[in-house]
Amino acid sequence: MPDxxxxxxxxxxxxxxxIDYPVPIAPGMVxxxxxxxxxxxxxxxxxxxxxxxxxxxGSCSAEVNGKPALMCKTRLDSLPTGRPxxxxxxxxxxxxxxxxxxVSWNYDVNKKIPPYRPAKDGRxxxxxxxxxxxxxxxxxxxxxxxxxxxVLREHEKKAEFAGPRFFVRLAGLEMHPNDITDRSEFxxxxxxxxxxxxxxxxxxxxxxxxxxxxxxxxxxxxRVADRFFDPLxxxxxxxxxxx
Amino acid sequence: xxxxxxxxxxxxxxxGGAGLRAAVEVSxxxxxxxxxxxxxxxxxxxxxxxxxxxxxxxxxxxxxSWQTHFxxxxxxxxxxxxxxxxxxxxxxxxxxxxxxxxxxxxxxxTPDGEILQRAFGGHTYKRLCHVGDRTGLEMIRTxxxxxxxxxxxxxxxxxxFRLLKDGGKIAGAIGYWRKTGEFVVFKTKAIVLAxxxxxKAYQITSNSWECTGDGHALAYEAGAELIDxxxxxxxxxxxxxxxxxxxxxxxxxxRGEGGLLTNNKKERFMQRYDPKMMELSTRDMVARSxxxxxxxxxxxxxxxxFLDISHLAAERxxxxxxxxxxxxxxxxxxxxxxxxxxxGPTAHYMMGGVRVDAETGASTIPGLFACGEVTGGxxxxxxxxxxxxxxLVVFGRRAGMGAxxxxxxLNSFPLLDQGELEKAAKDMETPFQRSxxxxxxxxxxxxxxxxxxxxxxxxxxxxxxxxxxKIEELKHRAAKLAVKxxxxxxxxWHLVGxxxxxxxxxxxxxxxALTRKESRGAHSRIDYPNMDEKFGKLNVVVSxxxxxxxxxxxxxxxxxEELKRLLAENK
Ligand SMILES: Cc1cc2nc3c(=O)[nH]c(=O)nc-3n(C[C@H](O)[C@H](O)[C@H](O)COP(=O)(O)OP(=O)(O)OC[C@H]3O[C@@H](n4cnc5c(N)ncnc54)[C@H](O)[C@@H]3O)c2cc1C
Ligand code: SF4
Ligand code: SF4
Ligand code: FES
Numbered sequence: 078m079p080d081x082x083x084x085x086x087x088x089x090x091x092x093x094x095x096i097d098y099p100v101p102i103a104p105g106m107v108x109x110x111x112x113x114x115x116x117x118x119x120x121x122x123x124x125x126x127x128x129x130x131x132x133x134x135g136s137c138s139a140e141v142n143g144k145p146a147l148m149c150k151t152r153l154d155s156l157p158t159g160r161p162x163x164x165x166x167x168x169x170x171x172x173x174x175x176x177x178x179x180v181s182w183n184y185d186v187n188k189k190i191p192p193y194r195p196a197k198d199g200r201x202x203x204x205x206x207x208x209x210x211x212x213x214x215x216x217x218x219x220x221x222x223x224x225x226x227x228v229l230r231e232h233e234k235k236a237e238f239a240g241p242r243f244f245v246r247l248a249g250l251e252m253h254p255n256d257i258t259d260r261s262e263f264x265x266x267x268x269x270x271x272x273x274x275x276x277x278x279x280x281x282x283x284x285x286x287x288x289x290x291x292x293x294x295x296x297x298x299x300r301v302a303d304r305f306f307d308p309l310x311x312x313x314x315x316x317x318x319x320x
Numbered sequence: 321x322x323x324x325x326x327x328x329x330x331x332x333x334x335x336g337g338a339g340l341r342a343a344v345e346v347s348x349x350x351x352x353x354x355x356x357x358x359x360x361x362x363x364x365x366x367x368x369x370x371x372x373x374x375x376x377x378x379x380x381x382x383x384x385s386w387q388t389h390f391x392x393x394x395x396x397x398x399x400x401x402x403x404x405x406x407x408x409x410x411x412x413x414x415x416x417x418x419x420x421x422x423x424x425x426x427x428x429x430t431p432d433g434e435i436l437q438r439a440f441g442g443h444t445y446k447r448l449c450h451v452g453d454r455t456g457l458e459m460i461r462t463x464x465x466x467x468x469x470x471x472x473x474x475x476x477x478x479x480x481f482r483l484l485k486d487g488g489k490i491a492g493a494i495g496y497w498r499k500t501g502e503f504v505v506f507k508t509k510a511i512v513l514a515x516x517x518x519x520k521a522y523q524i525t526s527n528s529w530e531c532t533g534d535g536h537a538l539a540y541e542a543g544a545e546l547i548d549x550x551x552x553x554x555x556x557x558x559x560x561x562x563x564x565x566x567x568x569x570x571x572x573x574x575r576g577e578g579g580l581l582t583n584n585k586k587e588r589f590m591q592r593y594d595p596k597m598m599e600l601s602t603r604d605m606v607a608r609s610x611x612x613x614x615x616x617x618x619x620x621x622x623x624x625x626f627l628d629i630s631h632l633a634a635e636r637x638x639x640x641x642x643x644x645x646x647x648x649x650x651x652x653x654x655x656x657x658x659x660x661x662x663x664g665p666t667a668h669y670m671m672g673g674v675r676v677d678a679e680t681g682a683s684t685i686p687g688l689f690a691c692g693e694v695t696g697g698x699x700x701x702x703x704x705x706x707x708x709x710x711x712l713v714v715f716g717r718r719a720g721m722g723a724x725x726x727x728x729x730l731n732s733f734p735l736l737d738q739g740e741l742e743k744a745a746k747d748m749e750t751p752f753q754r755s756x757x758x759x760x761x762x763x764x765x766x767x768x769x770x771x772x773x774x775x776x777x778x779x780x781x782x783x784x785x786x787x788x789x790k791i792e793e794l795k796h797r798a799a800k801l802a803v804k805x806x807x808x809x810x811x812x813w814h815l816v817g818x819x820x821x822x823x824x825x826x827x828x829x830x831x832x833a834l835t836r837k838e839s840r841g842a843h844s845r846i847d848y849p850n851m852d853e854k855f856g857k858l859n860v861v862v863s864x865x866x867x868x869x870x871x872x873x874x875x876x877x878x879x880x881e882e883l884k885r886l887l888a889e890n891k
Contacts, residue, residue, distance in 0.1 A: 103562070103564065104563065105561070105563065105565070105651065106562070106564050107564055107651070109564075116811060116812075117759075117762075117765070118761070121759060121760065121761060121803075121805070121815075122803075122804055122811065122813070124810070126359075126360075127529065128359055128363045128364075128367075128529060128530060129363075129365075129528045130528070130568070131565070131647065132650070133367060133368050133457070133643065134362075134367050134368065134528070150651075152650075152651075173499050173809055174808050175809070179499070180360070181476075184360075184476075187465075187468065188468055188469075192465060193423065193465065195422055195423075195424070201433035202429060203429055203433045204429040206426075206429075207426045207427070207428060210426065211426075211452070214426065214451075217457070218362055253424060254426075256424070
């Protein structure tokens with residue numbers, strides 16, 4: 078099998094540059110396989126974050142040929158042949174080293190979201206209730222949607238904007254059949270929901286194919302409007318579980 | 321030296337299902353608790369669990385009961401299990417699942433709104449609660465959010481490399497931040513080990529990079545006993561192609577939903593090995609059957625067998641097995657709703673581990689508790705699918721309670737021995753000062769090859785001895801490894817530490833396998849192909865004596881009469 082050249086970012090917060098590595102290609106190979114080859118034979122100190130290598134844990138996010146992607150899911154045969162493949166860390170988060178960036182901001186945001194609180198006499202849950210929120214609960218926290226969203230990527234509004242990943246989480250909580258927490262204050266004043274202008278870039282990049290904009294963000298925006306224009310309707314909906 | 325130091329009543333090492341459940345319990349008891357993990361929060365191996373969590377809730381099969389679950393578990397484990405663990409597990413898992421639901425987890429439902437349960441190998445009734453095939457993700461997110469909002473301190477991407485003692489009892493631990501490479505010291509009254517398994521000792525494995533048996537090695541070094549180390553579960557169905565994903569798990573849920581195993585002659589070969597249970601036989605049996613089919617020339621093009629679910633409606637496959645559908649479509653160009661998968665055995669789960677007290681998770685070292693895959697005893701010689709996730713929450717809670725109670729009784733923090741601390745730090749640092757060309761990845765590759773070929777599914781004395789010699793050689797080479805680069809996020813350096821654990825675990829597995837001169841459950845000896853009643857009454861125990869690995873045996877705990885009767889009735 079022929080070699081392919083990988084141009085991999087090597088460096089840290091202070092700066093760095095892409096280094097070329099020749100990698101032999103095998104059938105069905107993914108980008109993460111190539112990086113493991115580089116670690117195993119050429120550069121043992123190359124920093125890469127990964128766990129499952131099965132697109133299930135959301136650890137291996139990076140920018141391959143300029144496009145945010147999971148490295149363990151990006152097949153080499155899906156990339157153009159005959160030229161080097163570039164691998165850079167996610168741009169929206171500060172680099173720690175090489176391909177690993179500091180994503181701790183996301184964990185701080187998560188902590189601020191008012192948690193799940195069950196109704197005292199929780200009602201029976203049916204499959205349709207589970208199906209409704211399933212989509213949001215599939216999220217593997219790869220943070221690719223955060224990486225790609227211009228509010229964070231270009232405008233650096235991390236202080237004001239929770240980002241698509243957490244709109245997904247909020248939608249999952251809000252539509253949970255037995256949750257009774259009132260998050261309307263948080264949604265309106267702290268989440269930065271209003272900063273999203275529905276460009277749908279987040280939806281396009283999500284490896285779990287979650288319809289972030291249509292199914293999470295837009296309903297949340299509607300809810301905020303409803304709640305603040307018509308509090309009575311909201312209370313009614315809460316009591317009858319049709320939030 | 322002055323190191324960054326943190327103080328907690330209880331330190332939990334590991335943020336998988338077991339560690340998080342333990343931490344929630346400690347925190348509920350009003351004590352301060354820290355949780356450390358090698359990866360980011362929510363990425364632990366538990367996230368990969370697919371098929372489901374076993375509990376006799378009797379939602380689908382009304383006849384199910386803890387008694388049947390207990391009997392199935394003991395039978396699956398070839399009666400080598402710690403009966404009390406198996407009993408507590410069967411009795412308490414339904415409550416632990418309801419509790420997960422109270423904390424916000426959502427499982428698939430029956431038409432009348434109960435938690436749905438599916439069939440799995442070795443379980444008499446439909447018993448596995450699940451949500452599609454991403455049960456582990458649902459569990460870990462639920463526990464993660466519960467934990468974060470219970471005031472647990474989480475230390476992510478921090479690797480513990482030594483437990484510290486004050487005289488005989490636990491006093492703390494030392495680790496390092498992957499981000500900076502700086503050392504961190506924890507002062508603590510009790511430690512709960514929840515570090516998961518060690519599948520990375522094998523070449524073909526379903527396990528993630530973290531599964532290097534650190535907890536087994538940390539406990540062993542601290543003087544705790546390990547039991548049942550010879551029992552390593554090979555899951556019958558891992559992917560065999562393409563090469564990059566060899567070993568990646570194909571959930572037993574595929575067979576639970578009706579998937580059929582065939583060879584290249586289109587025979588349902590399980591007919592030959594277990595005509596009664598067929599595809600839903602226990603994992604040890606199915607793995608050996610597949611291995612034999614392939615070896616005798618009846619395998620698939622890439623050295624596995626066929627697993628076919630395409631007779632079900634495509635929509636149903638996509639709904640019940642969505643990640644399998646995507647996994648094959650994206651990684652192997654196979655549409656499982658139309659064509660069969662190719663599968664073969666993959667190293668999956670360690671039945672062996674730290675010997676613990678069933679009620680409290682206490683190890684043989686005062687102050688050291690353990691839960692989850694790092695423990696031994698619960699599953700005996702072979703684990704049933706779905707019994708791990710339930711094990712995590714049942715014994716995570718119990719170890720949390722045990723550690724909290726122990727910590728509460730200590731009036732003050734034990735003292736850290738400065739000498740011990742400095743030595744641990746120095747051991748970890750020296751690879752940077754050495755020079756040499758040996759690459760840690762090379763040693764890992766050689767270890768994996770040897771374990772795969774010499775200490776794999778079928779074993780014999782000659783191979784095991786060869787394996788032990790190879791491990792010895794690798795230990796010497798590993799002790800001289802030099803590391804290049806800086807301390808910040810250096811995977812080569814990390815691997816030097818991981819290798820130490822992997823070598824200890826491998827040595828324990830190979831020696832225990834040599835000691836058990838019979839075939840039972842996941843341990844198959846070509847030179848001793850039958851079960852031997854004498855060994856059926858013994859657990860093999862691994863511990864450290866005078867710096868050397870010591871292998872002994874101890875009697876399997878005697879079951880009370882009423883449980884013996886129960887097993888006889890459920891035969
Ligand atoms: C693909 C797959 C599918 C599975 N499906 C099922 C299923 O459907 N049902 C079922 O019952 N079982 C299943 N299992 C088995 C089950 O998932 C595992 O046994 C279980 O998740 C182990 O959980 P744990 O909490 O013990 O450890 P893990 O989830 O492995 O977590 C270990 C934790 O310890 C940390 N750690 C390890 N070493 C150190 C160290 N030195 N310092 C700091 N932290 C450390 C890690 O970072 C991690 O956070 C499956 C396993 C695999 C591989
Ligand atoms: S739709 Fe909203 S959240 Fe998504 S990328 Fe665009 S601005 Fe960001
Ligand atoms: S919503 Fe999708 S893209 Fe965003 S973090 Fe979750 S899985 Fe990743
Ligand atoms: S390594 Fe888990 S998603 Fe890629």
